[in-house]
Amino acid sequence: MIIAIASDHRGFETKQILTKYLTNKGYNIIDCGTNSTERVDYTKYGFKLGETVASKRADYGIAICGSAIGISIACNKVNGIRCGKINTVEEAIHGKERDFINIIAISGEADIENNKRIVDAFLNSKENIEDPVYKNRVDQILEYEND
Secondary structure: OEEEEEEOHHHHHHHHHHHHHHHHOOOEEEEOOOOOOOOOOHHHHHHHHHHHHHOOOOOEEEEEEOOOHHHHHHHHOOOOOOEEEOOOHHHHHHHHHHHOOOEEEEEOOOOHHHHHHHHHHHHHOOOOOOOHHHHHHHHHHHHHHHO
16 A cells, blocks of 8 residues: 655654654555755645645555644645544544545644554545445535536
């Protein structure tokens, strides 16, 4: 599985830790930047991450900024992206199974062990495409987005 990951300066250290963590678990990683703690705009990296996932060069994405709010908004501006700002394992599972999110946004200032649990839950969950309620809702989003 290929995972794309991106951060701004406030999420850089978390991105580095998660990149190593996921590589050690056997995932292939596409690093969409940033590459230091020097101040940058999260928008550039959110757009790049969104484009990487939307183009299917990566299966899923992980977006990281200080609050996770800004970068999630940037990711969601890319057609085909459903990015959820995630704080808990339960939200990660729900977002993947019911809302078919393909990028999670997490805070670079949150507890790293909790972030690892969130990432694991997200990557190990599956979209519940058998349930017509959830599939119908996502189809409505896709239809709206494509109009």
